[in-house]
Amino acid sequence: xxxxxxxxxxxxxxxxxxxxxxxxxxxxxxxxxxxxxxxxxxxxxxxxxxxxxxxxxxxxxxxxxxxxxxxxxxxxxxxxxxxxxxxxxxxxxxxxxxxxxxxxxxxxxxxxxxxxxxxxxxxxxxxxxxxxxxxxxxxxxxxxxxxxxxxxxxxxxxx
Amino acid sequence: xxxxxxxxxxxxxxxxxxxxxxxxxxxxxxxxxxxxxxxxxxxxxxxxxxxxxxxxxxxxxxxxxxxxxxxxxxxxxxxxxxxxxxxxxxxxxxxxxxxxxxxxxxxxxxxxxxxxxxxxxxxxxxxxxxxxxxxxxxxxxxxxxxxxxxxxxxxxxxxxxxxxxxxxxxxxxxxxxxxxxxxxxxxxxxxxxxxxxxxxxxxxxxxxxxxxxxxxxxxxxxx
Numbered sequence: 001x002x003x004x005x006x007x008x009x010x011x012x013x014x015x016x017x018x019x020x021x022x023x024x025x026x027x028x029x030x031x032x033x034x035x036x037x038x039x040x041x042x043x044x045x046x047x048x049x050x051x052x053x054x055x056x057x058x059x060x061x062x063x064x065x066x067x068x069x070x071x072x073x074x075x076x077x078x079x080x081x082x083x084x085x086x087x088x089x090x091x092x093x094x095x096x097x098x099x100x101x102x103x104x105x106x107x108x109x110x111x112x113x114x115x116x117x118x119x120x121x122x123x124x125x126x127x128x129x130x131x132x133x134x135x136x137x138x139x140x141x142x143x144x145x146x147x148x149x150x151x152x153x154x155x156x157x158x159x
Numbered sequence: 160x161x162x163x164x165x166x167x168x169x170x171x172x173x174x175x176x177x178x179x180x181x182x183x184x185x186x187x188x189x190x191x192x193x194x195x196x197x198x199x200x201x202x203x204x205x206x207x208x209x210x211x212x213x214x215x216x217x218x219x220x221x222x223x224x225x226x227x228x229x230x231x232x233x234x235x236x237x238x239x240x241x242x243x244x245x246x247x248x249x250x251x252x253x254x255x256x257x258x259x260x261x262x263x264x265x266x267x268x269x270x271x272x273x274x275x276x277x278x279x280x281x282x283x284x285x286x287x288x289x290x291x292x293x294x295x296x297x298x299x300x301x302x303x304x305x306x307x308x309x310x311x312x313x314x315x316x317x318x319x320x321x322x323x324x325x326x327x328x329x330x331x332x333x334x335x336x337x338x339x340x341x342x343x344x345x346x347x348x349x350x351x352x353x354x355x356x357x358x359x360x361x362x363x364x365x366x367x368x369x370x371x372x373x374x375x376x377x378x379x380x381x382x
Contacts, residue, residue, distance in 0.1 A: 018203070035204070035208055036212040036216050040216060056166065056169050060166055121164050121166070
């Protein structure tokens with residue numbers, strides 16, 4: 001792919017990547033760095049970027065994985081403290097207003113993506129399943145496990 | 160009340176005419192506000208993130224160009240680095256010897272080349288920058304084009320002779336563009352001064368009412 005085509009794709013999809021990274025990292029500099037990394041990763045599947053229907057879920061998936069990974073790494077290294085994520089849609093089993101990093105970090109990458117999709121992005125289970133390329137059943141099962149473990153962890157922390 | 164997710168709003172932004180959530184957005188204050196916020200973030204990407212990161216996006220895929228950049232200093236171009244240097248502004252209060260030097264390199268098929276003030280470069284060329292400051296400098300590097308559009312390229316602390324990380328790719332539009340490097344805390348003040356330059360980028364080579372050393376470089380983008 002020539003550089004003009006890459007630049008065109010970056011102009012087209014960069015804003016969506018940047019917005020996703022801002023949403024998850026809540027820091028402009030971190031989002032700027034993450035945006036170029038996510039786009040580089042996305043360029044490994046140029047056919048998906050060229051298909052308008054496939055591109056957005058693909059970008060969402062790559063950006064979500066990258067940014068949640070970045071949050072984990074920053075937390076481990078004790079570098080920049082990233083802001084916790086606001087809950088977009090309240091859940092009866094998760095009444096908190098924020099999804100704090102120390103809770104999120106206790107789960108594997110896929111479960112984190114599911115929890116963020118449902119709780120932070122306010123997506124329906126089916127939409128999360130489509131975006132992450134997994135079954136709706138997996139979303140429900142992993143979310144239930146997340147909610148249960150997160151509740152227990154928070155109760156223990158509060159005690 | 161259930162609101163569309165960001166992913167649905169992204170689809171909405173791509174094609175509002177065919178958006179299945181257009182009706183909801185039109186009648187929902189919260190979603191309208193979110194769409195406006197997303198549009199602003201998209202504009203920030205276009206103005207600030209895109210020009211500052213595009214070169215990095217190419218770099219790992221474009222090894223020959225990266226090699227050219229790496230070899231340029233070794234080729235003795237350092238002797239002609241100084242391509243734009245202006246004196247302090249009337250309200251300059253920096254310490255003695257604290258002048259700032261800005262150098263830009265353009266990537267050409269024949270290799271990387273330092274750009275002289277007012278020189279013509281391809282409208283889609285890639286540029287890299289080098290600054291030299293005798294004192295620790297809260298650097299802002301931005302550009303103003305013929306339409307008065309201001310793009311933030313770098314904001315970081317520098318000291319000594321520093322090659323700025325990454326590079327930029329020009330926007331592909333013909334016309335003048337001037338780069339301003341300023342050692343001054345507070346990006347907002349610098350940006351406001353740059354906005355006052357407006358379309359007079361060929362004539363105005365210093366940002367007004369900005370304290371601290373500054374340097375500028377004019378290029379002429381040609382299709």
